[in-house]
Amino acid sequence: GEDVEQSLFLSVREGDSSVINCTYTDSSSTYLYWYKQEPGAGLQLLTYIFSNMDMKQDQRLTVLLNKKDKHLSLRIADTQTGDSAIYFCAEASFNKFYFGSGTKLNVKP
């Protein structure tokens, strides 16, 4: 559960869709999460998906889970400048959390 990987940077234009990817290693993970961290702030939970689901949609956010490939993605539709932040995926089993390295999303006006 400790090798959760993400690409470090993503740059998109305002109004485009953003897709942030994550791979994890622990097949026993029961929940997978996406957190957002703005500069100087703590983490904000955006959404989570249970491991027996393939997809979850919540307003502008769509989470896709490919359990076979241990691949998780977060799609943000109509990305806004306020979405600029670092996005962490995390996997959990019991009450242990392992965070990915974080993807810095830069949204250009």
Add this chain to the structure above:
Amino acid sequence: DTEVTQTPKHLVMGMTNKKSLKCEQHMGHRAMYWYKQKAKKPPELMFVYSYEKLSINESVPSRFSPECPNSSLLNLHLHALQPEDSALYLCASSHEGRPADEQFFGPGTRLTVL
């Protein structure tokens, strides 16, 4: 009140000092967490308290000593720290510490050890 508060916001200490970080929540949560986050790195779990008992210690050095005086408060006592301990220390709480329970994070204490 859906907030986790942490004090102080910033702390500078020498290697011989003793200081404490404080965390408070009034959401009735029974699980509380300490994380350490180095610059440009993900948070790393340090400790978990569940129902005021220490349930997880991620092999943290003894110079960090957690304390949970009651269900609303979580402290982290610091003694004889090293410069490499400089980091953002994040506190979080959740309803009962189950995987599906959302963790609410505080804004963190930025610690610098000289």
